[in-house]
Amino acid sequence: MTGRPRSTGTERWAAGCWGLLGLALGVVAAALLLVHVPERLERERDFDAVGRCAADRPPAECRRLAATVREAVSEHRNRKTYHRxxxxxxxxxxxxxxMLGRHPVFDAVSPGDPVTMTVWREQVRRVDFGELRQETTATPTGAYRLTAAAGLSTLAVSLGFLWAAWWWARRHTESPEREPRQVTVVVLAALGGAAIAFVAPLATDDLRTALLVAAVGEVPVAVVAALLVRHHRRRAGRSFDVTPRRPEKERCFPGTVLGEVPYAVPGYDHLVAAPGLLAATPDPTGRVARRPLPGTLVVERVRLPHRGDPGGTPGPGSHVVQCRDGGTPVFIVTDRADVPWVLGALGPRREALPRGGGEGN
Incomplete structure (x- = not known):
């Protein structure tokens, strides 16, 4: 139980999954940011070069066509409303x-009304109705925003997933814990950064400002994530300082004893704690088939489940009371709330738990 645990097949599989997801998202982000966003920006610049076809006498590339409204329909689909x-x-x-929204033209026109369409590069970019003017969804102005938002947010998530893959690949050098929190912290930080990156292009007027806002917004997220990762790394494999509670009457609760000892029996998934007694039993009531733990059992520390522990994956919230019986390691696995009863039942056989850096219960 000492030393750094080796990487397992499960961890390599996790690293591979995180890595593939990160690379796939990275490819998507690159396509959006390096191909589609420049295309939309170039189209917007070309549209600006002809004055957005807004002059009284627009260039030849722009055509203004008289038209008649035949139908105005609002369609609800996939939680979104389309105005056509x-x-x-x-x-x-x-x-x-x-149309882009309802106002002002869409709400004002009715079938039979005369309007003027502005056509640029064979697409209707704007509709005028009297003094009212409204852009269509085909307008190049600001068309890059949603694509840039998707690209930047995807890039943030991609970086988080790639970091998770790197961490899983070298996890045995970082933490022995079965459920380390470093990966969770970074993935949550990546999702938070993705939210900031998504909003930045939508809330700014140009791409350069959007990139600046996104970069500035990511700094506090990255700093907090780095501090939390450092905090968890320093406390990897930590012991918990738990105050024993001596039971005044018998208490039965879920728990199991693991190790190469005769009282570690498969299927004995409950513990009975009483004054001077700690026993394993398969009976949820704790009345029959008790296997008392011997007086030779000595507590070493309380900790989180480790990857090298015997047995299957413990339930959420489980803690391990690490003991020894002579030279044999013994592990008592139970819920964190029941650890004080285990220590209290063991009583004088319990050694002083390590102090410093522990967490109180």
Missing amino acids: LTLTDAGGTTHRVE
Whole structure:
């Protein structure tokens, strides 16, 4: 039970899964940020170069076509509402246009109303109705925002997953605990950073500002995550300082004894604690088939479950009372709330638990 535990097949599998997820998300983020965002920015610059087709006399690339509203429909699908106009131009061609929101044009028009469409590169970018003007979803202005938000947030999650893969690959050098908290901290930090990265492009006016806001927002998240990881790493394999509670009457609770000793019996999944008695039993009432733990048992410390412990995976909230019976290691696994009763039942056989860096119960 001493030394650094070796990497297992389960840990290598976990490292591989985290790594594959991280790489896949990294590829997606790269495609969004290095391909799709530049394409949308270039299209926006081209649209700006023609004055967004907003001049009284727009360039030849821009066409303004008179049209008539045939239908205005709001469609609800997948928790989202789409506002669409069906327009017919003077040549009889029908255009189905999705508007950005309801205001001001969509709410104002009715079937039969005359409108003016602004067409750029064969797509309707804007609809005018009298003095009212509204962009369509095909407008290049700001079209990069949602793509950049998706790319930056995906990149943040990708980095978190890749860090988790790296940590699992070398986990045996960091912590013996069965459920180390470092990975959880970093993955949660990555998700928090992803939320900041997603909002940044949507709340700013240009990509450079969005990147700056995202970078500044990630700093406190990264600092807090680094401090928590350092904190957990320093306390890896720590012992808990637990105050014994001597039972005045018999108490029966879930727990098991593990080790190469005769009183560690498979299926004995309950413990009976009483004054001067600690016994294992398969009976949830604790009345029959008791196996008392001997007076030679000595407590060494209380800790979290380790990967090298015998037996299966303990339930959530389990703690281990690490003991020895002569030269044989013995492990009493029970819920954290029941550890004081175990120590109290063992009574004078219990050694002083290590002090310093422990957690009180």
